[in-house]
Amino acid sequence: MAEVYQLKYLTGRRLKVFLAVADRIVPADAEGPGAGNMATAGVVDWALGRIDPALRSQILMLLIALEFLGVLFGGRPFTRNSAAAQDRELKFLENSPVRVLRLGFFGIKSYACMGYYAREDTWKSMGYEGPLVPDRPFPDDVVRALCQGRIEVVA
C-alpha cells in the first residue's frame, strides 16, 4: 500500500469547494473539527472512484456550480462567502422548488456525511464501537487505511 493517497477526483477548486461544503454539512464545534478536512476528502475521493463515471462527472460539476451560485447568496463564490451566506445557499438548494437542485444538495450532503461518518475517529467521538470483527481484512486495503487515518491524503 502506498504511503500517501493522492486525490484523483477532488482536485483544484473542486477540492476547495468540497471542503467548504463539508464543513457546513458537519461543522466544527467546541469538541472538534468539522468534516471539511483532507481525511474526509480522501474517503469521498475513494468512493467517487467506485461509481458510474457519468454520475461522478455530475457530482464534480455540481461542486463548481455551487461555487459560482455563491455570488447570489453572499456576493462572492461559495468558498469566500461567510458561513452564514454559505448556509443560506445550502438551505436554498435543500428546499428549492427545482428538484434537480434538491438532488444536487442531497448528493453532496450524502458524500460529505459518508466521508466523515465512515472515519473511525468520528466513531470514537460519538461512542460507536464499530465492527465486532475489526481486524477482518478487506480486499481494497486503501479505504480501511483512509478511514483509520493511517494514510496521508494529499492534493
Place this chain on the structure above:
Amino acid sequence: MKREYDVVIVGSGAGGGTVADRLIPLARAGARIAVLEAGPHFTREYFTQREIEMMGLLWHNGAWPVEDGSITLAAGKGVGGSTIMYTGVTFRLPDAVCVEWNVPGITPDELRPRFERLERELNVIEPGEDMVNDNNRLFKEGCDQLGWPVEKIRLNLKDCDQNGFCNLGCTTGGKQGTMELQIPRAVAAGIELVPNCEVDRVNEGSVSATVRPAPAGTVPGPWPPGKAELKARAVVLAAGCPGTTGIMMRSGMDDLPLLGRYITMHPALTVYGIYPRAIKNYRGFPKTYYTPKFSLSHGYYIETAFYYPFISTKHLGLWGQDLKETMKAYTRFMTQIVLNHDPATADNRVVIAKNGALKLRYKIAPETVSSLCHAQAQATRIFFAAGCEQVIMPCADRPIFKAGEVADEKLEQFITPKNFLSVKTPLSSAHPQGGCRMGAGPDHSVTDPLGRVHGRPWLHVADASLFPSSSHVNPYLTIMALAERVAEQVAKALP
C-alpha cells in the same frame, strides 16, 4: 462461449434460490440447470461489518434512486440477492391481501401449507426474550403503554450470534438466506452457479449474457469473462423488481401492454428518538417487534430497526449543527421504520433510459404522504411513551422536538404533508414489487398465475415482480411461495 441447458434461472435471491432448490430432483435426474447471478459470489469471510466497504453488496452502491430521486432503493447484488442484506424478517402474505390480489388459484388455503413448509425448512423462529435488545424492549414498552398491539417479528435464523450487522452481510451464517441454504444445496446437486453473469436478453431457446471478472475477495465463477450465449429450453427470470422487467423490455416484449407497470415500492421512513441513556442499538438483534395497529386504518406497519452511522445521517434528513449534535447521541438512538402499503397504479413503472439504464418511474401518491405523516405522529407517541427525551421527525414543523414541547393531541397538526418535500424527506425502499403482475389474461397481467409469461410458455417469472399490488409486509416468504409454484410448473412442463 456457447452452452446448452434445460433450465436457466436468472437470479439467486429469494425467487431464484427457491426455484433452484425445488428443481434439485430434476437436476439429480440429469437435467442441466444453471443459475446466473449478476452480482459476485461473496462468502461470509468477505463481510467486514463496515458500511463503506460493504457498499458493493448493493446495486449502485446502495444509492439507486427512483427516476425523480424521491426514494432510494436498496437491493442486494450478489449470490443470495437481497437475502444477503435483509434481516430475516418473515411474514406470511396477509390473507386479506391474497384475496385482494384476486389471482385465480392463489388463495390463503393454497399458500398456507407452502408457508408452513418453507418456514420449517428456513428455520423460522419466534425470537425469545434473550434476543430482544434495548431498542426493541423499549418499543414494546412504548406500545404497551399506549395500549397498542405489539407482536414479535418472526425470523429465519439458526444459531444467530446477534451481532447486529445483518444488513452488511451475516458473518456467521446464522441468517438463513439463500446463499446459506438453497444455493449451496442446489450446487451440491449439480446445478451450475455462475456469478458476475448479467443477462442482456432472452428469446425462445436462448439467453444472451455478459460475464464480468470476479471482484477481488469473491469466489470466481466457472466461466471466463466475456459474452455468453446459452441455449435453454426454459428460462426462469428471478432478477427482482426492476431487474426481471428490464430483461424482458430489452428483449423486445412490447406486445405485453402491462409489462413494467403497477410497481410498488413499500416506501419506508426511518425515524429516530433519543433515549436518556446509551442503549447501543447497534448491538443485539435489530428487529424483534412490530405493531400492526395502523395497517388497516392508515396503510402502514411500524417495525423496530437499526442502521449504521452514515445511513442514519441520510434518514435523519438533518445537516449542520443539528446533524452533528444529533449524531453525538448515536448510542442513545431508538429507531423505528415505517413501511407504507403504497397503491399500485399503472403509471408507476419501469422504463429503460436512453443510455440503456433501468429506471423506476414512480410518483408518490398523496395518500402515501398522508399515511407517512400520520405514522410519524404515532412513532413519536411510541418514542415518548418509551421514555425518549427528543425525536427527529422529517415532516414536523420543527424536525427536532422534545417531550412535552408539542401536546399529544396536536401531533397530527404538527407533522403534516405540507412539510413533505420530495428528495428532502428521506424515503427508502428495500421491497420493490410488481412490473410483471400475474393474473388471468394479457389485458390485466403479464404472466399467468403460475408465473408463465403470456404467449411465451418457455418463459417464467419467479420474484416480487409477480405481485399485482403491494404485499403490505416484508416480501421474501411470499416470493419463495410463489417461486415454489413456478418451479413445480417448470418441472411439469419439461418432459
